[in-house]
Amino acid sequence: xxxxxxxxxxxxxxxxxxxxxxxxxxxxxxxxxxxxxxxxxxxxxxxxxxxxxxxxxxxxxxxxxxxxxxxxxxxxxxxxxxxxxxxxxxxxxxxxxxxxxxxxxxxxxxxxxxxxxxxxxxxxxxxxxxxxxxxxxxxxxxxxxxxxxxxxxxxxxxxxxxxxxxxxxxxxxxxxxxxxxxxxxxxxxxxxxxxxxxxxxxxxxxxxxxxxxxxxxxxxxxxxxxxxxxxxxxxxxxxxxxxxxxxxxxxxxxxxxxxxxxxxxxxxxxxxxxx
Amino acid sequence: xxxxxxxxxxxxxxxxxxxxxxxxxxxxxxxxxxxxxxxxxxxxxxxxxxxxxxxxxxxxxxxxxxxxxxxxxxxxxxxxxxxxxxxxxxxxxxxxxxxxxxxxxxxxxxxxxxxxxxxxxxxxxxxxxxxxxxxxxxxxxxxxxxxxxxxxxxxxxxxxxxxxxxxxxxxxxxxxxxxxxxxxxxxxxxxxxxxxxxxxxxxxxxxxxxxxxxxxxxxxxxxxxxxxxxxxxxxxxxxxxxxxxxxxxxxxxxxxxxxxxxxxxxxxxxxxxxx
Numbered sequence: 001x002x003x004x005x006x007x008x009x010x011x012x013x014x015x016x017x018x019x020x021x022x023x024x025x026x027x028x029x030x031x032x033x034x035x036x037x038x039x040x041x042x043x044x045x046x047x048x049x050x051x052x053x054x055x056x057x058x059x060x061x062x063x064x065x066x067x068x069x070x071x072x073x074x075x076x077x078x079x080x081x082x083x084x085x086x087x088x089x090x091x092x093x094x095x096x097x098x099x100x101x102x103x104x105x106x107x108x109x110x111x112x113x114x115x116x117x118x119x120x121x122x123x124x125x126x127x128x129x130x131x132x133x134x135x136x137x138x139x140x141x142x143x144x145x146x147x148x149x150x151x152x153x154x155x156x157x158x159x160x161x162x163x164x165x166x167x168x169x170x171x172x173x174x175x176x177x178x179x180x181x182x183x184x185x186x187x188x189x190x191x192x193x194x195x196x197x198x199x200x201x202x203x204x205x206x207x208x209x210x211x212x213x214x215x216x217x218x219x220x221x222x223x224x225x226x227x228x229x230x231x232x233x234x235x236x237x238x239x240x241x242x243x244x245x246x247x248x249x250x251x252x253x254x255x256x257x258x259x260x261x262x263x264x265x266x267x268x269x270x271x272x273x274x275x
Numbered sequence: 276x277x278x279x280x281x282x283x284x285x286x287x288x289x290x291x292x293x294x295x296x297x298x299x300x301x302x303x304x305x306x307x308x309x310x311x312x313x314x315x316x317x318x319x320x321x322x323x324x325x326x327x328x329x330x331x332x333x334x335x336x337x338x339x340x341x342x343x344x345x346x347x348x349x350x351x352x353x354x355x356x357x358x359x360x361x362x363x364x365x366x367x368x369x370x371x372x373x374x375x376x377x378x379x380x381x382x383x384x385x386x387x388x389x390x391x392x393x394x395x396x397x398x399x400x401x402x403x404x405x406x407x408x409x410x411x412x413x414x415x416x417x418x419x420x421x422x423x424x425x426x427x428x429x430x431x432x433x434x435x436x437x438x439x440x441x442x443x444x445x446x447x448x449x450x451x452x453x454x455x456x457x458x459x460x461x462x463x464x465x466x467x468x469x470x471x472x473x474x475x476x477x478x479x480x481x482x483x484x485x486x487x488x489x490x491x492x493x494x495x496x497x498x499x500x501x502x503x504x505x506x507x508x509x510x511x512x513x514x515x516x517x518x519x520x521x522x523x524x525x526x527x528x529x530x531x532x533x534x535x536x537x538x539x540x541x542x543x544x545x546x547x548x549x550x
Binding site for chain 1: 302305307333493495515536
């Protein structure tokens, strides 16, 4: 059951009415009958920062601006204090150029890359690990037991490309038990980056937010959540040992395997309130 | 129900008895009770080719040799005809050094990277796209309707780290309805690369093999399957438009959403035989 009331409360959520994001494809089923099925449109987006080509991302072409900005932020190439001079997107060739007041040069950083275990984008530049380890997230924001169920339910009932075509991951930012920002992508890292870009450009405070993802809680998901300044991360999937270790080090509340009325908290129990 | 008879027929399959691959972690459940849960151990592996540092992969530390060799093959940095002079793995620091007779230099290629939409490793170097487009996979190998069910069932009943701890993807190479090589990893690309490395080092012919993956059929999964020379790719997950397009171009049989007795063939129907 899709709930359109829920959708209205979002600041931004998947646009299932945009026909360019999916495609009908003819296939054959197990009985050799022709069937039409809906698939996600995967596009390439090449990101330039000032005069330098940074990366080509395979993604859903719904929010190139948020994706590019969020990618650069999460890779430490754009700083929170940077002033963005211009953003130019050429849809036909799939190129976006971000220009800043500060001069940038990432010739060196582009060479030191760590290819991570999760879904795309899968690349974290070496120095980010060192930076993250020093962060301690403040403890103030709490999450109520009941909100964990509420959020899963509301998110599952929100119209999404996942429900339309599958093969995408979703990430949602909530305040208390209210989902506010819902992004999807073929790579869950793109979904995270789009959220980072949206929050940066719209000046949204991360400190009282809850981050929900459909993907697994591998180390680089923890890194991005901590880097974005959010205190609580929830997933319906599992976790890896490094993810848990990093969450403990940074005082992040990590809640995994959230399905139905069940979940496991692996780190930061003190933020979870029974009622 | 785990079937140990099935496991015996594999050339190689997940080693669930290796206690270093998982870890018991204490968490709290929804009722605030302490629970112990099994998580996957995520390790870093830095790959050197001759004198050059190529990449650091976040992975499961079960087959570093296959992973490194497969990664280099799938990135076009190692050629099928290359002679490998030595492989040195240092477990303590997570470094593997592959040495070849041919001199290599990837300073340029390392700069032109495309970060893809799927799970790790998520990076395909630009020139691979061009190479793949020209390949036409021969049509000879067939797959019987019934094998698709057989394979799913056998694979699901094989002892695996997925069943132990979750949070991993699996890839399996089969001949007819017999699974032979089963690799898992936190990133499904690592699982594919381990398979490529195993097949290369053990001289296994890809032409009559069927590739099964638990992950989604995004473009880079198609690219790797075609690059490895396998004619049939099956997944229980969905697909993206580019994945389907590439499969059609290269004459790859692409079967998705294979669950229970259902599946959809999106490309290369001619290889699927009703009985």
